[in-house]
Amino acid sequence: MRTRRKKHIKQNIVGYTFILPSLIGFILFMAYPLFHSLFLSLMNWNMFKGLEGSTFIGFDNYKAVFENEYFRAGIMNNIKFVIMAVPLLLIVSMLLATLLNRNIWGRGALRTMYFMPYVATITAAAVVFSALFHPEFGPINSFLRAIGVADPPSWTASVKWALPTVALFWIWKNLGYCVVIFLAGLQGIPKSYYEAASIDGASKFSQFMHITLPLVSPTTFFLAVTTVIASFQVFAEVNVMTEGGPGTATVTLVYHIYETAFKRYQMGYASAVSWVFFALVVVVTAIQWMGQKKWVKYV
């Protein structure tokens, strides 16, 4: 009896020594900051005024958040961005992966080409895109003028086009990643399904619709959830390419948090925005989670 208890204690000690570093990290850099941020969101606190300047104001920050035009623009831009970027990214990458999964030449080289943007340093790539899409002398507009577009869009300088331009950059950056994940999913589909379907005379298109699409749906679901979360957090792209402008055209919630917290030092207000942002991510993820029953097929 005693030895069994001793063994039990020893097991616990071993287990906890293995997870100890992560546990310390979890408490220091996740649990504690999370609670602290919730607390901060109820305080009026400008960092420049020091701790003395802080007062408890309850939900006033949250009220101020919803009255702020930058916040409203941010939430709208986040939603527009997701709608513009995620479906397009998923559809294109799934089609590319399906084609890449067939018997073609230079598959390895192609995968490398598609994947290169994902590896590239994000700010360097954003600098390059800004130059490519330069309204006056960027190669994209030179090309458009050459093929007869008299008045090409001014991209990041235009209220209408700035957000789509950032979305385009984001899609380019993440396409290779999604292609690779889809390829992994496609390779899990047994070849015999396709063989049976061709014997029955099913066309390639109907094979895609009835075998590929349903069987790859768990991968699609995984990517839909993670890319939506990632697209909500778009920041480096905005900061380098547009700094939220022109006007409020590319302000996102994360950019708004960054500006209010680290340029204006309104830590309480920014914490409130970050909690609203968090709630938004949770709601969107929960909706996706509940919706999966309708279309995700687990074999």
Next chain:
Amino acid sequence: MNTVKAKIMRWSLSMVLGVIGIAMILPILWMVSSAFKYESDVFKIPMQWIPDYVNLNNFKTAVTDFPYFTWYFNTFKTTIIVVLVTLLFSSMSGYAFAKLKFKGKDFIFFLFIATLMIPVQVRVIPQFMMFKSWDMINKHWTITLPWIYNGFSIFLMRQFFTSIPNELIEAAKIDGSNDYWTFFKVVLPLAKPSLSALGILSFTWGWNAYFGPLIYISDTTKQVLAVGIASFKAEYSNNFSVQMAGSTLALIPIIIVYLIAQKQFIEGIALSGVKG
């Protein structure tokens, strides 16, 4: 007849995918080409992919007007620490969650998984205040220390370790090896494919870190490449060839690492995606 048709199909499909592939890397090729141009040639029409006059001064300007090599060094240093910390601590935790028995294991694992949904931005303000009170602003600790906890890679390693047969661990124990020794001498060597995948993944995380360094580091000589390179756009707003030279230099190491480790890299991403 059928084989001819199949061949044509294969050929045209490869062509189409090849054209899209080239379009994907076109911005990168344009960047490299422009880095070698004189400013007046960058936006010249028709576009020259190989300039008539090669200008190497852009690179010289990039590395002399900015503390470029310091940024390189800082980025390498922090990236390597991020990789080592991630590999060691995530594999230890992953192993514990997969194979060890201890009190509260399921609950802690649930907490860890739940954090995967929490955006970094929610905890960044208190974290900033914490680093400030520890006097760690402008120190590389701010970039590397938070990586001692990484829910995603713990989950990844746990998935891998569950596939290792228990008999192997039992056998090592019967031979008299203690738990720690078993982990480092028996289990970890088996995890090499997963570790290399995670290693390469965390290399890109470390190399491309932007939000943290932007907030915690204001001292230019302490800065990393991802943030430093963005200042090119501001400083050389009308000199695109210098911007491109700076961007090219930032891409070289990560692309070399990628080309060397390409196979594991893509498999690592695929593995993490399917199981993560």
